[in-house]
Every structure is written in C-alpha cells, then in structure tokens.
Amino acid sequence: GASALALRPASVSLVTSRNAAPFHAAQSYRRAALVLWHWAALRRAAMRLLWRCALVHSVALHSGGVNALHPSGVKIFYDPRHATHSNAKGHPETPRRVDDCRRALEKTDATWQYLKQARTDAEESVRRVHSNQHISRVKKASKFYRFGRTRLAVDTYAKRGSHQTMLRAQSLWLDAVDHASIQNELAVALSRPPGHHASRHVADGFCLYNFAAGAAAYALDVLGKDWVALLDFDVHHGNGVAAYADEEARVMYASAHQAPLWPNTGDDPSDQGLLGNRLNACVKRGADAVEFCGAWDRCLKFVADRVSGSNGLLVVSAGFDALLEDPLAQCRLRPQDYVRIGRATKDAAETLGVPVVLGLEGGYSTKVGDAFAHSIRPWLGDDADLVEVEAAPKLARRVEVCESNQLPEPGALRCVSTKHGPLTIATTSDGAAYALQKRLPPYGLATRFYGDFDGQVRTIKDRGSGTKFYVDSGDVRGPWCPAILPKRCAAGVPLHIRHRRDSSLAVR
Ligand SMILES: [Zn+2]
Known part of the structure; x- marks a missing residue:
C-alpha cells in the first residue's frame, strides 16, 4: 500500500x-x-x-479469555449444489430440509466451509462400502442425457447429475473426518439426501450411497484409526450401516430408533449382529425425550464399554425425525431436547478422548433446522441453561375439527383444513366419520390422493405399499406392505385415529 x-x-x-x-x-x-x-x-x-x-x-x-466459553467450536461443511438432486414432487426428502438447516445454523457461532468441488478420492471412498454394480447403476441413471428420474427403490430416485451430487455429499463427510482428526472441533457434514439405509448393493429409503459407512471406512483404511463407532439418533434404524457393521469388525453400530417402524429391521433389542458389534436401542411409538435420550445413553455406553485406546472416531448419523412434527414417525421430541443428546455425545467423546463427526441423515418436518442448531450448542459452550429433559405431557386434548355439513359423503374421503392443519376425514357407508392423519405410513404418501377408501370394510389402502388400515382402529388388515418387500414387512403401525363426538368431529 x-x-x-x-x-x-x-x-x-x-x-x-x-x-x-x-x-x-x-x-x-x-x-x-x-x-x-x-x-x-x-x-x-x-x-x-x-x-x-x-x-x-x-x-x-x-x-485467550473467551476460550472458557468456547471449549472447542464447530465447523460446518456444506455444498450449496445439493439441490441438483431432487425427488419427485410431494416427496418428503426435499432440498428445503437442508436450506432450513443452513438458515438455522448460520445464526450460531459455527464456522463454515463451502465445498468447491468433489474430492478426487470421494468415489474410491464410496467404492469401499458399495459394489461396482450398484455404483454403475447410479452412474447410469445420472448420465447427462437422462431426462426425468430413475427409480432405484420404491421411494428412492436418481436423476441427471445425482452421482456427482452424491460424491460431493460424501466429500463433505470426508472433509469433516479430516478436520475433526486434526482440530479439536466438532465437524459437521450438512449433506442430503440421507445415507444410512443404503447398503452394499441397494439404494433404499431415499439413500443412494451410505456416507456414514464411507466416512468410517476412510477413517480406518486411510487415516489408520483403530476403531470407529457409528452412532445413529435418526428415528429409523439405519439398516445400511448395520449391514456394513456386520462385515467390518473394527466398527460398532449403535442406533436409537423407533420400533416397529420402517424399515422394520433392528427391532430386537437382544440382537447384536453377526459380529456382536451392534446395539438396537429401540423406543416405542409415541416415545418422548426421556425415553429417547435414555436409548441414546445406552448407545453411548455400549460404545464406551467396548472400545480401547484413543485412536478412534465417533461418526454420528444425526437424523431429526424423532421430532413430534415429523410426518414419517411417531416420537415426540421437541427441538430443545436435542441439546441433551449433543451434551451426552460430547461428554462421551471427551471421556474416550476421540473426535466427533456429525452428519445429517433424516428429518422431514419444518423444525429440523431448529433441532440441528440445538444439537451443536454444547460444542459452542452455549448449553449452560441445559436442564434434564422432562416427560412430555400426555396427549389428552380434545379439539373441534369440523362441522357436520363439512363431512364427506358416505364411503368418501375429504381433506378438511382446520386450525390445527389439514386432516383427512373418512365417512364409512353407515355414516360414521373418522379423522385421519394426512399422510399414510410407511412412506408418508398423502392420505387424500394415495389412499383408496373402502366405506364398507372401513379400510384405507395405501397405493404405494398396498397395505390396508382400518380407519376406526388403525390396525392393519391383511399383510403389511405386501407390494414392496413381504419378508421385511412384519409389524403394523397404526394410523392416528380421531374420534367422533356429537354432531361435530373431535380429535384426541
Ligand atoms: Zn429417518
């Protein structure tokens, strides 16, 4: 100058x-x-x-002085081009999920690193946990001349450029592993779609490649870690990660999840997998923060009891679909309950003396960003107000839904917008009315458009899976989702059923 x-x-x-x-x-x-x-x-x-x-x-x-308030810090790895992979219209796994998270996380003190391009070793990393056939199937569906989407599983798609988008997402996880291994910081991979349902040969549950497994294999084979603990607080069981743990003795997989729930694996708490390195910490449908955090503590203890030495790594599959508002599951956590999960994870990592990598998996409500921001607060020294989680209040509220003249004709469905959000009302042939949640399990397809109602038998059939549910009890009639995978689908998950009172409909 x-x-x-x-x-x-x-x-x-x-x-x-x-x-x-x-x-x-x-x-x-x-x-x-x-x-x-x-x-x-x-x-x-x-x-x-x-x-x-x-x-x-x-x-x-x-x-210097501020260090006491910022015991370690958080670095977030992000790729704005995640939106180039998008699913069919109405699909719950949308780019909006990560955009919400970015907005919420930008309000925290975390630092950011935007990805310039996919790492050259990203594909090699994917290849460690997926077969060549699977990768070439995704690659073929991602060719530049492809129009529309290629369906890889009943709810899982790839389109032009998807393979490259997945490599960039995997790069975020690898960058996070590298960063956490060098710096005393929490490293966060803000990526989508989720990955924990993808296994060696199969894409499933919105997941094309298994990023958590890819990151673990990289840490073991390239960084020379002795062990990697894969922890998972997504409300679904990560069947893809579980399959990876069954073939890799240097990893552990401990998952807190709702059971029964799609994908209907991991519902036996005593099953520790082929190598004895897995934990199914199941919670029941309707579980609140006390139950869910208890399951998470069991996961952390399972890992702490089995590892030795500090040349290890914790890879956390962070899904925020145990929130009350989530359309695909029935747990009842509030966003602030995730501070408790973050605190327990940070304490466990400090006791073991190992770094932590955290990557986004599921979470399909509008509260995901808020919950994510809460989960990293312990690393920002911002959880002094943390109190033990409380049991959620019992759901005993009754609210008026609609007037009797708004009810559909007998044998028909109608979507009614209420001050509590849209509900689907079904009137059976004998005139009894029932209010149903607006999405059908297990895929969250819209009840109104994807449900075939039989007013005589009082069942609603999900067109995606073929499963029939009784509208008065929510029980499954006949086999559970026979159109997809008959062997895997064993247990029924009932709909939320609302009751009628007097001339207007009331829900509980
Ligand atoms: Zn999930």
Missing part, C-alpha cells in the same frame, strides 16, 4: 508536466482530481489499518 502511495502521484505529475495544458480550467480540474485521489488513498490505508487491528484483537480474544 505504502509503495503504491509513493509511486502513483509521481507518475501522475509526470503526465501533467509533459502535457502542458493550454487552459487554466483544465489545470485546476486535474489538480482537484489529484487531491481527491490522495484523499481516497489515505482513507483506504486507514481502513486497512483499522481492520488489521480488529483482526488481531479478535484472534487474541478467541485464543
């Missing part, structure tokens, strides 16, 4: 003396311009000096 300041006026004055101006007006104009230029240069130099002082000051603050 200083040398430019010295040189520029000299060259300018040289120009002015060579071209001796014939007019007085032109000369005074040049002089005014020169003064203005000097003034601007001085101001720029002063601003630079001020900025430098501020920077040095803030670095000193962060390395």
Whole structure:
C-alpha cells in the first residue's frame, strides 16, 4: 500500500508536466482530481489499518479469555449444489430440509466451509462400502442425457447429475473426518439426501450411497484409526450401516430408533449382529425425550464399554425425525431436547478422548433446522441453561375439527383444513366419520390422493405399499406392505385415529 502511495502521484505529475495544458480550467480540474485521489488513498490505508487491528484483537480474544466459553467450536461443511438432486414432487426428502438447516445454523457461532468441488478420492471412498454394480447403476441413471428420474427403490430416485451430487455429499463427510482428526472441533457434514439405509448393493429409503459407512471406512483404511463407532439418533434404524457393521469388525453400530417402524429391521433389542458389534436401542411409538435420550445413553455406553485406546472416531448419523412434527414417525421430541443428546455425545467423546463427526441423515418436518442448531450448542459452550429433559405431557386434548355439513359423503374421503392443519376425514357407508392423519405410513404418501377408501370394510389402502388400515382402529388388515418387500414387512403401525363426538368431529 505504502509503495503504491509513493509511486502513483509521481507518475501522475509526470503526465501533467509533459502535457502542458493550454487552459487554466483544465489545470485546476486535474489538480482537484489529484487531491481527491490522495484523499481516497489515505482513507483506504486507514481502513486497512483499522481492520488489521480488529483482526488481531479478535484472534487474541478467541485464543485467550473467551476460550472458557468456547471449549472447542464447530465447523460446518456444506455444498450449496445439493439441490441438483431432487425427488419427485410431494416427496418428503426435499432440498428445503437442508436450506432450513443452513438458515438455522448460520445464526450460531459455527464456522463454515463451502465445498468447491468433489474430492478426487470421494468415489474410491464410496467404492469401499458399495459394489461396482450398484455404483454403475447410479452412474447410469445420472448420465447427462437422462431426462426425468430413475427409480432405484420404491421411494428412492436418481436423476441427471445425482452421482456427482452424491460424491460431493460424501466429500463433505470426508472433509469433516479430516478436520475433526486434526482440530479439536466438532465437524459437521450438512449433506442430503440421507445415507444410512443404503447398503452394499441397494439404494433404499431415499439413500443412494451410505456416507456414514464411507466416512468410517476412510477413517480406518486411510487415516489408520483403530476403531470407529457409528452412532445413529435418526428415528429409523439405519439398516445400511448395520449391514456394513456386520462385515467390518473394527466398527460398532449403535442406533436409537423407533420400533416397529420402517424399515422394520433392528427391532430386537437382544440382537447384536453377526459380529456382536451392534446395539438396537429401540423406543416405542409415541416415545418422548426421556425415553429417547435414555436409548441414546445406552448407545453411548455400549460404545464406551467396548472400545480401547484413543485412536478412534465417533461418526454420528444425526437424523431429526424423532421430532413430534415429523410426518414419517411417531416420537415426540421437541427441538430443545436435542441439546441433551449433543451434551451426552460430547461428554462421551471427551471421556474416550476421540473426535466427533456429525452428519445429517433424516428429518422431514419444518423444525429440523431448529433441532440441528440445538444439537451443536454444547460444542459452542452455549448449553449452560441445559436442564434434564422432562416427560412430555400426555396427549389428552380434545379439539373441534369440523362441522357436520363439512363431512364427506358416505364411503368418501375429504381433506378438511382446520386450525390445527389439514386432516383427512373418512365417512364409512353407515355414516360414521373418522379423522385421519394426512399422510399414510410407511412412506408418508398423502392420505387424500394415495389412499383408496373402502366405506364398507372401513379400510384405507395405501397405493404405494398396498397395505390396508382400518380407519376406526388403525390396525392393519391383511399383510403389511405386501407390494414392496413381504419378508421385511412384519409389524403394523397404526394410523392416528380421531374420534367422533356429537354432531361435530373431535380429535384426541
Ligand atoms: Zn429417518
């Protein structure tokens, strides 16, 4: 800056003396311009000096006194091009999920790193946990000349560019593993779609590649970790990660999830897998934060009891679909309950002396971002107000839903918008009315458009899976989702059923 300041006026004055101006007006104009230029240069130099002082000051603050408030910190790895992979219209796994998370996380003190391009070792990393056939199937569906979507499983799609998007998502997880191994910080991979249902040969449950398993294999084979503990608080059992744990003895997989629930694996708490390295910490439908956090503590204890040495890594599959508002599951957590989960995880990692990587899996309500921001608060030194989680109040509220003249004809369905959100009302052939939740298990397809109602038998059939549910009890009539995978689908998950009272419909 200083040398430019010295040189520029000299060259300018040289120009002015060579071209001796014939007019007085032109000369005074040049002089005014020169003064203005000097003034601007001085101001720029002063601003630079001020900025430098501020920077040095803030670095000193962060390395000194403020450290007590920021015990470690959080770094978030993010790729804005996640939206190039999108599912069919109405699909619950949308780019909006990660956009919500980004907005909520930007309000925290976490630092960010945007991905420039996929890592060159991302595909190699995917190849460690997936077969060549599976990868080439995804690649083929992702070719640039492809139009529309290729269905890889009943609810899982790939489209043009999906393979590259998945490699970028895997890169975020790998960057997070690298960062956590070097820095004493929580490393977060803010990626989508989820990955924990994808297994070696199969895409499933919105997941194309299993990012958590890929990150674990990378940590073991490339970084030379002795062990990796895969922890999972997504409300679904990560059947893909479980399958990976069954073939890799250096990892453990402990999952807190609702059972029974799709994918209907991991519902036996005594089953520890082929190698004895898995834990199914199941909670019942309707579980609140007390039950869910209890299951999470069992997961952390399972890992702590089995590992030795601090050359390890915790990879956390963070799904936020145990929230009360989630359309695909029936647990009852509030966003602030995830502080407790984060605190328990951080404490466990510190006791073991190992780094933590956390990556986004599921979560399909609008509260996901809020819950995510709460989950990282312990690493930002921002959980001093943490109290033990309380049991959720019993759901005994009765609310009016609609007037009797709004009820559909006998044998028909109608969507009614209420002050509590949209509900589907079914009237049976004998005139009894029932209010149903607006989405059908297990895929969350809209009740109104994907449900075939039989007013005589009082059942509603989900067109996606073929399963029939009684509208008065929610019980399954006949086999559970026979159209998809008859062997895996064993237990029924009832609908939320509302009751009729007097002439208007009331829900409980
Ligand atoms: Zn999930």
